[in-house]
Amino acid sequence: MGECPNLRPRAKEIAPVIEKILKDVSEGDPKSWRRQLEALAPELIEELNVKKEPEKGLKPLDVEEGEKVVMRFAPNPNGPPTLGSTRGIVVNSEYVKKYGGSFIIRFDDTDPQTKRPMLEAYGWYLEDCRWLDAVPDKVVIASDRLPVYYKYAEKLLGLGHAYVCFCKGEDFKKYKDSKEPCPHRGQTAEENLKYWKKMLAGEYEEKEAVVRIKTDIKHKDPALRDYGVFRIVKTPHPRPEVADRYVVWPLLDFEGAIEDHELGMTHIIRGKDLMDSEKRQGYIYDYLGWKYPKTTHWGRIKIHEFGKFSTSGLRRAIEEGEYSGWDDPRLPTLRALRRRGILPQAIRKFMIDMGVGETDVSISLDTLYAENRKLVDISSNRYFFVWNPVELEILGTSPRTARPPLHPTEDRGCREIEVGTKLYVCQEDVDNLKVGDSIRLKDLYNIEITSITPLQGRYIGASVEVVRKERIRIIHWAPIDGVHVTVLAPHGKFEGIGEPQVAGELDHLVQFERFGFCRIDSVDNGIFAYFAHK
RNA sequence: GCUCCGAUAGUGUAGCACGGCCAAUCAUGCAGGACUCUCACUCCUGCGACUGGGGUUCGAAUCCCCAUCGGAGCACCA
Numbered sequence: 066m067g068e069c070p071n072l073r074p075r076a077k078e079i080a081p082v083i084e085k086i087l088k089d090v091s092e093g094d095p096k097s098w099r100r101q102l103e104a105l106a107p108e109l110i111e112e113l114n115v116k117k118e119p120e121k122g123l124k125p126l127d128v129e130e131g132e133k134v135v136m137r138f139a140p141n142p143n144g145p146p147t148l149g150s151t152r153g154i155v156v157n158s159e160y161v162k163k164y165g166g167s168f169i170i171r172f173d174d175t176d177p178q179t180k181r182p183m184l185e186a187y188g189w190y191l192e193d194c195r196w197l198d199a200v201p202d203k204v205v206i207a208s209d210r211l212p213v214y215y216k217y218a219e220k221l222l223g224l225g226h227a228y229v230c231f232c233k234g235e236d237f238k239k240y241k242d243s244k245e246p247c248p249h250r251g252q253t254a255e256e257n258l259k260y261w262k263k264m265l266a267g268e269y270e271e272k273e274a275v276v277r278i279k280t281d282i283k284h285k286d287p288a289l290r291d292y293g294v295f296r297i298v299k300t301p302h303p304r305p306e307v308a309d310r311y312v313v314w315p316l317l318d319f320e321g322a323i324e325d326h327e328l329g330m331t332h333i334i335r336g337k338d339l340m341d342s343e344k345r346q347g348y349i350y351d352y353l354g355w356k357y358p359k360t361t362h363w364g365r366i367k368i369h370e371f372g373k374f375s376t377s378g379l380r381r382a383i384e385e386g387e388y389s390g391w392d393d394p395r396l397p398t399l400r401a402l403r404r405r406g407i408l409p410q411a412i413r414k415f416m417i418d419m420g421v422g423e424t425d426v427s428i429s430l431d432t433l434y435a436e437n438r439k440l441v442d443i444s445s446n447r448y449f450f451v452w453n454p455v456e457l458e459i460l461g462t463s464p465r466t467a468r469p470p471l472h473p474t475e476d477r478g479c480r481e482i483e484v485g486t487k488l489y490v491c492q493e494d495v496d497n498l499k500v501g502d503s504i505r506l507k508d509l510y511n512i513e514i515t516s517i518t519p520l521q522g523r524y525i526g527a528s529v530e531v532v533r534k535e536r537i538r539i540i541h542w543a544p545i546d547g548v549h550v551t552v553l554a555p556h557g558k559f560e561g562i563g564e565p566q567v568a569g570e571l572d573h574l575v576q577f578e579r580f581g582f583c584r585i586d587s588v589d590n591g592i593f594a595y596f597a598h599k
Numbered sequence: 600g601c602u603c604c605g606a607u608a609g610u611g612u613a614g615c616a617c618g619g620c621c622a623a624u625c626a627u628g629c630a631g632g633a634c635u636c637u638c639a640c641u642c643c644u645g646c647g648a649c650u651g652g653g654g655u656u657c658g659a660a661u662c663c664c665c666a667u668c669g670g671a672g673c674a675c676c677a
Binding site: 124139140141143173174175176178179180230234237238241242271272273274275276284285286287288289290292293295296297298314316317320321336337338339340341342344362364365369415418419420422423424425426427428429431432434435436438439442443445447449469470473474505506507508509529532533539540541576577578579580581582599 | 626
């Protein structure tokens with residue numbers, strides 16, 4: 066009926082007819098359906114074979130004819146990029162790639178005090194963007210552009226759209242809550258400009274004066290009534306280029322409003338906590354005669370494995386030595402994930418598949434890990450790593466060389482491991498053993514356990530067929546002269562023995578069989594590996 | 600207190616602007632199986648959802664109202 070709207074008025078008559086037909090059809094069998102269809106509408110047969118493939122990736126953007134998309138990622142560099150910031154980097158850059166636009170990274174570093182920027186973090190962001198294949202076309206640092214903001218502040222003050230307010234915080238709140246203008250709202254433009262100059266000259270102390278935009282003091286939403294746009298901060302900015310040059314700093318809604326226009330932003334995607342920003346900034350755009358970019362919002366993202374965290378909280382924990390640094394494998398920072406061997410492609414896909422919804426999401430990293438595992442499985446060489454090692458002595462055997470393949474399906478050759486009469490196996494495997502059990506030492510030979518403490522076994526052959534037929538368990542092992550391996554994982558620290566050849570895999574991702582994928586981080590004093598995932 | 604959003608399987612998504620092609624997509628997860636000298640990869644099979652209640656309509660996941668739940672803003676933070 067969607068196709069034939071002219072039948073709509075007679076829907077009542079048609080419904081029973083259709084019902085009867087459907088009943089007849091469902092009583093038939095698939096073969097007769099097909100025969101009928103061939104007779105009635107052969108062109109539909111083909112449609113049956115076409116699988117519905119919904120469009121993959123991000124939803125299309127509302128782009129106007131001939132419009133060049135400009136989008137931005139605007140972090141405050143008060144710590145390194147985390148999984149949360151990654152969403153902004155990936156989604157914005159992905160849209161820009163899709164529409165051939167330009168991608169801008171803008172450091173919203175206009176708070177030298179409460180959310181004080183961190184000098185190293187500026188570089189970290191650029192580094193991580195590059196790693197994520199999201200190289201910005203332009204880098205803007207807000208703290209370099211105070212004169213621009215001042216220019217517009219003066220314009221608005223001169224036009225009578227803003228005023229310098231001397232109310233105490235709580236006093237203004239009272240006025241605002243009762244929808245009353247504060248005493249300073251009525252000052253003339255001249256007065257306001259005079260006060261503004263005094264602010265810039267440093268004649269007022271912090272909290273003494275603030276610039277407000279005149280909105281609608283009686284607006285039904287209290288969040289929109291005459292909000293502040295400039296305040297006085299006498300703490301010097303951490304960037305040496307800026308330091309103590311300014312004492313009057315813009316607030317986010319002002320800085321962002323001006324920059325988004327100045328930089329020609331066409332689309333903005335940001336957290337829904339900033340949803341009111343559009344309405345607030347709308348006043349500024351109206352006063353200046355500007356057109357507001359198109360906006361989209363996303364909800365909060367919570368990662369099961371990391372729970373709630375804040376940059377400042379992490380910073381404190383690192384300073385107190387709880388974590389080894391910003392790339393500690395337990396941390397949700399991009400640097401940590403990189404060190405663990407998570408590939409940027411996996412992260413991009415993870416973020417893009419998550420999409421841009423306003424619902425708050427609480428997601429597990431399993432999906433990211435599954436994605437990464439598929440990517441790294443082929444390239445990762447296999448090795449044995451025995452955690453909680455227990456010495457096993459084997460009787461009735463002679464020294465030999467084991468040659469397990471570097472990869473189970475890819476032909477990349479073998480590693481060689483010399484084996485004498487002793488080797489290591491996992492305590493975990495030993496726990497499941499009793500005297501008399503047969504067990505296969507993977508890629509070596511079969512033994513029968515003759516004693517648990519001390520752990521001993523005797524050689525009973527090397528046949529794999531026997532293992533298959535008798536469903537003998539296969540466990541991995543490590544040579545007695547193996548190297549000490551420490552694995553740092555989000556869920557703890559594992560120590561044990563690994564094959565000496567692992568030392569040749571510095572900076573590569575390997576799979577420790579029956580343990581998981583790890584990135585070999587250093588090989589100087591024993592091996593240190595960072596755990597990626599199972 | 601005032602204001603603004605949102606709600607589809609365990610998790611994340613598609614579908615909702617324009618109501619019938621939805622017996623609701625895909626991924627992950629879980630269960631079973633095949634392959635395999637790893638608990639990896641790959642392949643097959645299965646499990647699993649429209650928050651609740653009203654309304655509009657021949658027909659509602661889709662439109663309207665109410666309820667419930669969740670989130671956010673009302674900062675001289677971003």
